[in-house]
Structures are given as structure tokens and as C-alpha cells.
Amino acid sequence: MSALTNQRIDGKRLWDTLMEFAQIGGTEKGGVKRITLTDEDRRGRDLFRQCCEAAGCTVRVDSMGNMFARRPGRDESRLPVMMGSHLDSQPTGGKFDGALGVLAGLEVLRTLQDLSITTEAPVILVNWTDEEGCRFGRAMMGSAVWSGIHPEAAVKALRDEDGVTVAEGLAAIGYVGDQPAAAFPADAMFELHIEQGPILEAEGIEIGIVTGAQAQIWWEAEVLGQDSHAGTTPAVARKDALLTAARIIELVDATMREEGSDGIADLGRGTVGRLAVFPNSPNVIPGRVKFNIEFRNPSDARIAEIAASFPAKAEAIAAANGTSLSLTEVFRVAAQPFDAECVALVEQAAKKLGYSARKMVSGAGHDAVHVATRVPTAMIFTPCKDGLSHNEAESIEPGEAEAGTQVLFEAVLARANRVV
């Protein structure tokens, strides 16, 4: 890689800051447990606020606890350019999921300050509340309310396993802000994130230019058969709900593989990740099985096709096995393409800096996907070791963090200084 700009972020300072934040909720195995609206989350937020203020920003908090650090522009009448991600983690999370995007944004602010750069438009760094969804069951919660996707009152009434509501959790850590949790006009949003998948690493590519997020469909499935004695019920008399479920899981996998593949970056995903078997006894043929099915695909048309054809195929499998299937669609989201101009800025930044880059679709949900419904948005991915995330062993190289942050810096600067 070669640097064609003399405006460089400080890779060492970035890495030191990543390691400093990783101490907050740091686990013995080298991961991070900084679950949303806990004391660890509060400590991370307090340090984030302190760092942003030291970098010349004013920090505002909205009623969902989303934090916005604003650096003034030369022309305050211009809409702000946003960047950011989330500081909360999974219970056994890593140091970089979310934190990289927030702390890269902090490094951008610090670099602007060091180089005495005043951008034309203001710049805002965001720390979104509860991206992970592991405590209250709503992933990307703060950005969803901000974007108007979930109503605030309903989200604030959600409870964790101990019966604590989101509203109580926010109050307990002192992060109910005075700003309404609603989208404000912004010129653009850029989110840097680790890929959380294996493509960049496998192809030896430094930067992922994310063009959008996949469409998804989720079903709850229930197969009804008949509980009966494992020792006495002959093959012809069995109504084995688990066998039906197994055959439907095969169908999910086959449907995914129909997409074809260009190797590791193949299209389409199909997964059954949860299964409940009743009565779940070793010597009873299961009479009832509940499970979840999800498909993801970059193409809305393909998801529509799966939505139309999958239920009949699955029902036929259930009937052929003497059982019945009910499928309830619980969730369907359209593919969310990112803004072409913002994506082009990421591409141009990677090219200018001499980094290898490829376009890709995000397999996971991100705050940026919600924000993209309101504000022109793009994402930057950096590789992570073995594609591993939501795991304490999640790992990236300092040079990878630096490259992603330098691209973020260039893209934000170009957008904030564009001629309007």
C-alpha cells in the first residue's frame, strides 16, 4: 500500500485507543463483555464523551441514549456528515465489532484537530445504543428508533430477562438525553466495520466497499406429528415431527445452494439455527418440533421467489412424512442498497490510497442499514481473522484498522468538503 496523501491518521494512537476501550468489560479470554445499558456500557460511553470533548466536539445525547459528537464546520448552515457505529458488545464479544467504527471516527476527529483542518460541513460521530440486541431482543435498536423504523415507546417498554425495561436501563446509566430520538437532516453517513465474514481475508483484500445489505425473510415453523413409543412404533405407523424438520432443514440448505457459487463469496444464505423438540425424550418419537428458518439474499426478487415457492415444498415434505407443517412469516425486509455517491467516495478513497478493494454486500445487519433509509449512506469493511466475530477470539491486525480508518477519513473529508 502506498500513501498518496500527506493527511494521515495516527495508526498507533488508533490501536492504543482500541486497546484502551477493550479494557472496559475486557474478559479473561481477550474478548469484551460490554452489554448495552450496563455499568460497562456507561464507562465506555463516559470515556467516549471525554475523548470527543477533548477532540473539540460538543456531545449531545438523544432520548434513546444515542450519542452524537459534533465538530463544527466552516459553513454551519450545511448538513452534517455523520460517521460511527456502536460501543456495545455481545456477552462473549470481541474488541472490534462496533468499537472499530466508533474509535476510527474518533481518530478522524483527532486527526482533523491535529492538522487544524476545518471541514466545510460539520462532522458528527455517533455511538448508537444497543446494536447487538442481545439484552432486549432488538438488534440495531438505537438506530432503528432514530430512523423511525421502530416506535420509541414500544422499544422503551422492552424488558430484559430480569424484567428491566430499556427506559429503566437508560435511566440507570444516566443516558436519557434531552434530544428527541428522531432522524435529523444529515448529508451522509459512513460506517466502518469489521467484515464478520471470510471473504476479504480469503481474497487478501484490504478494503470492502459495501454496496448494500441483503434482503431477508424469516419464518417460524411448527411440525405436528404424534408422540409415540420408540420401541414399539413400527416405521409405517410413525409420524415423526423431528424427521420432517430434518428433511426441511435439508431443503433450506439445498435452496441456498441452488444460488450457485463463485467460491467463498457465493450469493444467498439459508439457515435453521434454533430447534425445539417435544417432548424431547430419548425414547419418544417427537410429536412436535418448532424451529426458525431464515433466508437472505442480495436480490429482493429472489427472496420473493423463495417466499412464493418454499412453503409448498416444505409442506409437501411434511405431508409425505405423515405430519403437518405451519409456517408463519415473522419478518421480511427488502434489500437496502447504499447511496451510489457515498459508495463511490469509499471506492475513490481506497484507490487514492492504493489499497486493494472489492465491492461486496453486507451479510449482517448494521446501524448503517437503518440509517440508509433516511440519509445517503455507505459502509467500509475491513478483514477479520478467520472471518470470526461475536466471539472473544475476534481479531484484526493494526494495519487493517489503520487502512479502514484512513479510507473513512478520506471519504468523510471528501463529502464534508464537496462543492454544493
Ligand SMILES: [Zn+2]
Ligand atoms: Zn457490529
